[in-house]
Amino acid sequence: MTRLVGVEHTRGRLAGPPLTPRTAVIWSVLRAELDRRGDTDLTVLDVGGGTGGFAVPLAQAGHRVTVVDASPDALAALTRRAAEAGVAARVRAVQGDGDALAGLVEPASVDLVLCHAVLEVVDEPEPVVAALAAALRPGGAASVLVAGRAAAVLGRAMNGHLDVAAALAADPTGSAGPRDTLRRRYDAESAAALLAAAGLTVEEVHGVRVLADLLPAVVADGQPAALLELERALAARTPWRDLAAQLHLFARRPA
Ligand SMILES: C[S@@+](CC[C@H](N)C(=O)[O-])C[C@H]1O[C@@H](n2cnc3c(N)ncnc32)[C@H](O)[C@@H]1O
Numbered sequence: 001m002t003r004l005v006g007v008e009h010t011r012g013r014l015a016g017p018p019l020t021p022r023t024a025v026i027w028s029v030l031r032a033e034l035d036r037r038g039d040t041d042l043t044v045l046d047v048g049g050g051t052g053g054f055a056v057p058l059a060q061a062g063h064r065v066t067v068v069d070a071s072p073d074a075l076a077a078l079t080r081r082a083a084e085a086g087v088a089a090r091v092r093a094v095q096g097d098g099d100a101l102a103g104l105v106e107p108a109s110v111d112l113v114l115c116h117a118v119l120e121v122v123d124e125p126e127p128v129v130a131a132l133a134a135a136l137r138p139g140g141a142a143s144v145l146v147a148g149r150a151a152a153v154l155g156r157a158m159n160g161h162l163d164v165a166a167a168l169a170a171d172p173t174g175s176a177g178p179r180d181t182l183r184r185r186y187d188a189e190s191a192a193a194l195l196a197a198a199g200l201t202v203e204e205v206h207g208v209r210v211l212a213d214l215l216p217a218v219v220a221d222g223q224p225a226a227l228l229e230l231e232r233a234l235a236a237r238t239p240w241r242d243l244a245a246q247l248h249l250f251a252r253r254p255a
Contacts, residue, residue, distance in 0.1 A: 017057040021212035024228055025235045026054075026116070026145065029204060029250050033112065033141050034061065042111040045135055047098045047128070048118030052078035052091065055114075059087035063112075066092040068104055099127035101135050110135045116145035117246070120182040125194060133198040139255035142200055143248070145208065149174035149185035151245040155213065191247055200251035206235040207244025 017027055034042070042063045046055045049067035051074050059065045059082060069075050075093040082091035096104045098118060113132045119125040132142055152174065157165035168176045174185030186194070192202045210231055212220060220227055234240035241247075 017054075019228060021209050021228060021231045023053070024232060025206045025208050026143065026248050028232070029206065029248065030054075030058075030112075030143060033250070034063075037111070040111075043109060044112045044114065045101075045105055045110045045132075046114040046116075047101065047132060048115060048121075049078065050074045052081045054116065055091055056081050056085050056087060059090040060085055062090075064090050064092075066094060066105060068094045068096045068098065068101065070095065070097060098122060099124065099131050101131040105135050107134050108137050111137060111140050112143065113140065114143045116143070117147070119144070119194070120147040120184050120186075122183075125184070126197070129194055129198040129200075133195075133200050133253055136253040138253055140253050142195070142251045142253070144191070144195060144251065145246050145248050146191050147174075147182050147185040148207070148242070148244050148247050149187050150243050151209075151213065152176075152182075152185055154243065155245075158214070186247060188242055188247055188249075191249055195249060195251045199253065201254055202249055202251045204236070204248075204250040205241065206248045206250075207241035207246070208235070208248050209245035210234045210240045210243055213245050 017023065019027065044058050044063050044065040046065060046067045048069055049055045050069060052067060055065040055067045055078065067075065067078055072095055075095055078091065078093050079088070082088045094104050098115070099122070113136055115128070115132055119128060122128050136142065149168070153165045153169045156168060164176045168174060173183070175183055188205045192205065195202055212227065212231060215227070
């Protein structure tokens with residue numbers, strides 16, 4: 001469920017994305033990077049960007065965004081969304097595979113790369129991360145969102161699926177087996193190691209949806225502003241960060 005509790009106020013040009021427990025922490029991190037870059041129009045690459053939940057607001061802020069996604073349906077929805085937002089000229093939709101970026105995007109040409117909720121579904125995450133790193137200019141930044149393993153174990157257990165929770169906890173990749181919708185899940189250390197192996201320097205790790213998925217709907221829907229505030233307060237702090245449904249890593253290609 002999406003709970004909108006307002007928009008972020010900003011000194012920069014990124015004025016509009018609605019904030020939810022799913023997006024607020026990520027936008028805070030991205031906003032800091034955009035603010036750091038001042039008035040520069042950035043070249044952004046969103047790998048597996050889907051229907052443009054991040055790409056369109058970034059284009060509305062004046063940046064040029066290429067979305068590479070395997071799904072033609074998602075890209076069609078992205079194109080419609082960009083047109084409705086009046087930013088079609090700044091959004092390029094490219095059908096393709098995340099590990100074949102070299103043929104789609106000029107190497108070392110991108111200021112900011114996004115890869116959200118993708119590494120847990122691709123066949124092999126390592127070539128995708130290597131391709132993200134190669135697409136970045138030296139000094140460019142990567143925003144990577146992955147599924148959290150601890151939250152999945154807790155969630156399965158709390159729903160009474162103790163056997164699935166046990167399988168998830170025991171599996172080295174954090175998958176519950178062939179019927180699992182995700183191929184793998186991460187903790188902060190394994191996700192950071194994946195990025196470091198591609199030559200990226202991890203600068204920040206945050207938890208996204210530390211509490212949102214655990215709370216009864218009556219609490220989450222009844223107190224959205226308080227929930228958002230608590231999510232933001234806990235996002236960077238262990239042990240809460242490590243229990244989040246997703247982990248957000250912000251990393252940089254060394255200059
Ligand atoms: C869970 S969605 C995430 C969408 C968006 N990044 C977000 O956070 O809302 C995963 C997206 O990755 C795309 N995808 C999956 N495998 C891919 C691959 N190998 N290369 C490029 N895109 C891929 C899917 O088509 C889908 O749009």
